[in-house]
Amino acid sequence: MFLKIEGIKKSFGYGENRVEVLKGLNLEIERGEFCVLLGPSGSGKSTLLNIIGGIDGADDGSITIEGERLEDMSEKRLSLYRRKHLGYIFQMYNLIPNLTVRENIEVGAYLSDQPLPVDDLLNILGLTEHQRKLPNQLSGGQQQRTAIGRAIVKNPDILLCDEPTGALDYHTSKEILKLIEKVNLKYGNTIIMVTHNDAIKDMADRVVKLKDGGIRSNILNKNKIPAAELEW
Ligand code: ADP
């Protein structure tokens, strides 16, 4: 198993303000899988992504990636994991305002020994003609495409997406999700995504629902449309 999440517990706050967000959560994800996390607001979706991403530590339990436990990694190893093997896409694009589209993507490439060719990526993301623009000269969708480019130019093993289309209209959202699916199929990155967008039903390999601190349901998606039938 590529990614093993075992017995993860996480609480925030102290005393009477203490909330137990994750209560011993278990989940396994295969390499290259496109996994979608659903669940009500406050159910711990972002918390789980942050723990997988090594940004936040669990109170108990373990995350194992290809046999290596995150909790056992040295500071140096963990830093390497975050910089080279992990991509993160958020609702807010967080682009560097005084760098162009191309330069924002190159910042991601700088973190890797073997980055993907930036020109190919600009082409796939439909950004070739916008590559010299600054973030404030772009639409929301173009900004998010740039953020996708920055996250995947290092060809990360795992791409974590936390409501990547939360700030976009329905049409643009669908376009962005399709693009992330294309990345998953082309580069084989394992994707874990939180989204409320319905369009994901055609794309995800696995749909996991969180509730009350654990997994409420975990199903392989029968509605996934095979890649060959997708129109790009
Ligand atoms: P979701 O992403 O599913 O909406 P979150 O993982 O963001 O949920 O949050 C789950 C719960 O944990 C919420 O009640 C939230 O207020 C709480 N929480 C998350 N992060 C922190 C934090 N850094 N400090 C205190 N409470 C937090």
Ligand code: MG
């Ligand atoms: Mg969240």
